[in-house]
Amino acid sequence: MLASVPGRPTFKRLPRAVREQQMLDAAVRVFSRRGFHEASMDEIADEAGISKPMVYAYLGSKDDLFRACVNREGTRLLESIVAVVADDLPADEQLWRGLRGFFGFVGAHRDGWAVLYRQARSGQPYDLATLRTRIVEVVAGMLRSAVESQSRQARDEDLTASAYALVGAAESIADWLADHPEADPDRSAARLMNFSWLGARQLLQGELWQPSSA
Template sequence: MDHSASSVHERRRVKRLPREVRERQILDAAVRVFSDHGYHNASMDEISEVAGVSKPMIYAYLGSKEDLFAACIHREATQLLEAVAAGVRTELPADMQLWHGLGAFFEYVGAHRESWRVLHRQAISQGGPFSEELLDMRRQAISLVDTLLVRVATKEGLDRGATESLAAALVGAAESLADWWLDNPDVPSRAVASRLMNLAWIGFGGLVEGNTWHPSED
């Protein structure tokens, strides 16, 4: 738009940056635009504009639109998984592990809502190779929770096989609660985590009887 006026005159001020940096800028812009408009409504032109880079750069560095999207998914998914895994302290008792995992998860989602939007809402609704990456991350998350449950279960007597589906249910509940949180951003992350923790550990039945779960530290 207004570039044209200054472009002829001030071209010399254009910085030439190394590929690595440009790629980061482009990915950041892409995540944001994909999050705002969705995969299909996002135009490469807008992404390039937000990134402060011209369109051919994107094609040169990240490839096609699909490639770009896949790169976003991959980067964000990896970051999220790392954040959650870092939150779990394996030396603590099972309920505290779960608590910290949930805490790390909601903290990350709260601090990176756009990432979560792209991951959960966009990637999942596009079929094909995108959901693969997602399903993979999901599987990792489920197995993380599963091993956690198994450690308690074998000690206490909950039968094998049930744990995995319970893990799936819990991961699903967390995902969907995060999704709900997107539309109800006023609640602090700790409170969201706490609600899910209470539901998951005590259940309605227990809550109705007046029981609650709360972290032993803090």
């Protein structure tokens, strides 16, 4: 009966893998707009078009569910970056590509970003700390190899601090991007590239960084 109504998909008796993704989608949306604590399992189940016990059966407790969201979105984010970065490129090109990947993800998955950045941060130390640390380390590594390619020395602490600064700057702009749906992710990437690569002084003097490709 229901199935015969055109345009209204039957939501019944789907295989587990499909349902799990639906649930995760719903959970990401709800966590994104409410935050971890304000989100209720009831609302998530509703949003997924399913009853609460199914959520528990498939994805466990609220904590488990949240972790699963963070993991999925975190993995996607990492992949968005890793997919476009190639080790043998010059440092600025790598940074540029990394930023485009990053802002591209944020623009395309605003809810996922909100869960990762706004929600996961404040609470219990989910794997997010790990994820962020990993990103920071990747960036730090990138900087280090760039430095070494110039036969220079740099204190590790300084590199790490720069990486933190860079990641924080990216997050901050991503946050603004997530709240401005009309904004262009690539443009955000370019702006941050200029700021971080050239520095405020250069910017103030009107200098601009230009992508060598594309």
